[in-house]
Amino acid sequence: MQLCRAFVPVAYSFLFRTGACCMGHMALFVNGDGKLNTLFCATREAAIKASSRVLQESKPSTPRTKKSISEKKTMSAEGNGGAMATNKQVILRDYVSGFPKESDFEITTTNFELRLPEGSNSVLVKNLYLSCDPYMRSRMGKPSAFALAQAFTPGKPILGFGVSRVIESGHPDYKQGDLLWGIVGWEEYSVVTPEMHFKIHDTDVPLSYYTGLLGMPGMTAYAGFHEVCSPKKGETVYVSAASGAVGQLVGQFAKMMGCYVVGSAGSTEKVDLLKNKFGFDDAFNYKDEGDLSAALKRCFPKGIDIYFENVGGKMLDAVLLNMNMHGRIAVCGMISQYNLEDQEGVHNLTSIIYKRIRIQGFVVFDFFDKYSKFLEFVIPCIKEEKIAYVEDVAEGLEKGPEALVGLFYGKNVGKQVVVVARE
């Protein structure tokens, strides 16, 4: 168990911090145009090193030297010339164990020189929207010998997906004023290596959507459902944590395909959203169900063909009892397990044999080569109001810790976003 607890967080970090990872002999990097760059290496080890190199180059922004305080000028968000600004940041106090608390974080303000170093190929960005995602829990724990990448560093700003405006660019793919999304610090200004970010071209949609529907969670839902679940028209689909950033979209993609879709969530308000806003065929509040398997049997009298797994533990056990022959379980996340010292045991795994069930873990980075195709599909859906999307918006970086911690108590209704600046 100790091995496992240590292993999970660091691997998540590796994937979500960098936008770089290693697949077999191939190192993957997402470039500024949203295209996936691949670097084929002679050996698997070389690929791991290559992706690790990108990881090393992706340093979170840190306060510049104290001496620059004396060079303070009037700050300008439009351009700079070494203008000084204050940079509010969300700092991790210490490694987290168990459920995260607001007091695990503190808000600090540092002085920050709005200028890139000479010859830098990075970009200096102003962060507009930050994304609260369950995987971030995995980066809050202690680093481990099994680490593929660093956990968050106590005393430094935490990192996450965000939408940002370029203030200054040393990278040929970006210029001042461009918008991008990708991993940034939880702070007002960051310096990022743009290989790990997507340039935003469509700006006649709410920019915050690039933290969700048009960003990592949207792509997760799209690829997870269409590429991992192998769905067919008429099949039955169950989505747990269904009102969240990913779940609400999976359900709608499944409905578009002609599936029968049921979701579960943790409040009456969320269940109402599922049924009346997102168009799920049925929904239930898992907290009201003494017997999860019976609830699923009620909703799926003929069984479940596809389960989109966001929860794990007891929910997975109940689902296994209700899966159909040749069923598919796409494992996107297991939020019920992230804060536990000892993960719950799943007992009903023998059923996967005779039911020929496929359980497939996946990470969205493996599918970013389909991001352009995804945008071509989803942006018209937004404009034609074929997709409903609900955000839970926290105003101001100082509200970030509360919003982030709230994820693990199910406080958010819809995609949890933190507004840093509306420009």
Place this chain on the structure above:
Amino acid sequence: MQLCRAFVPVAYSFLFRTGACCMGHMALFVNGDGKLNTLFCATREAAIKASSRVLQESKPSTPRTKKSISEKKTMSAEGNGGAMATNKQVILRDYVSGFPKESDFEITTTNFELRLPEGSNSVLVKNLYLSCDPYMRSRMGKPSAFALAQAFTPGKPILGFGVSRVIESGHPDYKQGDLLWGIVGWEEYSVVTPEMHFKIHDTDVPLSYYTGLLGMPGMTAYAGFHEVCSPKKGETVYVSAASGAVGQLVGQFAKMMGCYVVGSAGSTEKVDLLKNKFGFDDAFNYKDEGDLSAALKRCFPKGIDIYFENVGGKMLDAVLLNMNMHGRIAVCGMISQYNLEDQEGVHNLTSIIYKRIRIQGFVVFDFFDKYSKFLEFVIPCIKEEKIAYVEDVAEGLEKGPEALVGLFYGKNVGKQVVVVARE
């Protein structure tokens, strides 16, 4: 848990008793030439009914009416004309809970008329070899409301795979003297519906091999490894219960492909077989290892690409910690769980997300369309001694219960066979 325990056995029964099953809108029947017949149905329900019909028609042979005792003639194994014989049978006394015991079975002898009813399209066979397989445990428990097919019936002979000689045939595909393998009663003579059996054409190999290497376990190893594991040359493969009927073959198929193969088993003798008879690169006795994960780490310092799962429970938990990115787990069986009232919990499932692990349950019946291809591959391997194969042979039907029960205590070394008659 109760739901699961009930569900597992009946589904297994359905699959292994009949040789008929339902896949989507398709009912599958294995015919006498070893070819898979498919019957496409308008609806899934129709397909289920069609495969159930075959199941119903596949009645185990039962003692004929007592009055036929008065018609007793001299028995002839070559032919008959209503000859009477005694038929020794292995009877299930009552449903089994927990580990099966020899006393759960009794040997009885009944009178048996060696003649098919007028107009029958069945075949009357003399059973030569019977197969002891772990899945049979799932048929010994109580029937359940979730039953897809019947459990063994207390007071009746149990059923299993066997190799048999046709004494009389009412079926156009079979004639007297033919050999076949498939599901028969644990008895000296059975009447079977031959749609569920494979005719044996190659007889210059030991006939008992059709209970193992050339039968269901061989096909399980072949399809499970090549079709489910998606193996590539140079990958690392771990096989649990590796000296058993399936495991010993999976290891050898993996070696033929150029994989690095490690197996585990439960005694020094078995480990020695793995290393020195079956050509595994390494092997360990799981009973000697206090920390299974550490044992796997020692054998696979660079991790496991493929796990062929025969065991479940703690072993699966340890494997999950040692799997590589994009690893595959083919779930053939979970023998450690079959006799437990409450199945063990598996705790390390979150690792399947970031490692993108695929866990795929499978049943050999889905792959019997490849049986001819398998024989074309494997029979030359046997003749050229490219495959080693070890059987554990119990002589005499009366030794059947001991041999069968022994499976669940790991007493067998190699494929457990019961010799009913050597003709």
